[in-house]
Amino acid sequence: MRKKNIVATTAIVSAVLVLVLILAFFLHRKPLISIGNSGQISPTPIEIVHIKDIGQWEFLTISDEEIVDTVRHGLFGDYELSRIYYGTLRLGADLSRAKKDFITTDHDTIIVKLPPIQLLDERFIDEARTRSFIEDGSWTEADRAALTRKAIRRMRQRCLTTDNIRKAETNAQQQVSTLLHAMGYQHVKVIVK
Numbered sequence: 001m002r003k004k005n006i007v008a009t010t011a012i013v014s015a016v017l018v019l020v021l022i023l024a025f026f027l028h029r030k031p032l033i034s035i036g037n038s039g040q041i042s043p044t045p046i047e048i049v050h051i052k053d054i055g056q057w058e059f060l061t062i063s064d065e066e067i068v069d070t071v072r073h074g075l076f077g078d079y080e081l082s083r084i085y086y087g088t089l090r091l092g093a094d095l096s097r098a099k100k101d102f103i104t105t106d107h108d109t110i111i112v113k114l115p116p117i118q119l120l121d122e123r124f125i126d127e128a129r130t131r132s133f134i135e136d137g138s139w140t141e142a143d144r145a146a147l148t149r150k151a152i153r154r155m156r157q158r159c160l161t162t163d164n165i166r167k168a169e170t171n172a173q174q175q176v177s178t179l180l181h182a183m184g185y186q187h188v189k190v191i192v193k
Helices: 002-028 045-052 141-159 162-182
Strands: 033-035 041-043 056-074 077-094 103-106 109-114 131-135 187-192
Touching (some): 109 162, 162 187
Antiparallel strands (some): 056 077, 077 131, 103 109
């Protein structure tokens, strides 16, 4: 009989200890949002720092290729240089340019003001894939560099359109909203300025 009492006492003590540990866990856990007496939410400073630490957030990637050529008129005829360039232009927001208060709240809604969509990397030409397919005569590195600059201008003109910027803004709103919903915020508004 005494053994049964010891086993029962041990089981009760173990159950109480487990309940105390569970209670301690929930009391010391930091919530994703803090709710004040007014019912308003506010993001914690650590969450804001983590979002800002993302740095450059890419929202649209555009692959492009351009054929660029030039002709040099010489004494004994014309010489042509034609090259094909490949580039990957990445449009997104540079969060290091975001204002200090880029995340604010309005009652139960979290508002995120992202910096304007921009080209994240000016060096988007893939030099390793660049090929000459017509090269008559002799050409200097300065000639090739001028052709590369021409390809960059054409790619920027073709890819940095209003339509592509709008697509990147839409993607930004969707991706940032998804992230904040995953962090526990129900009402999210994303503004790209």
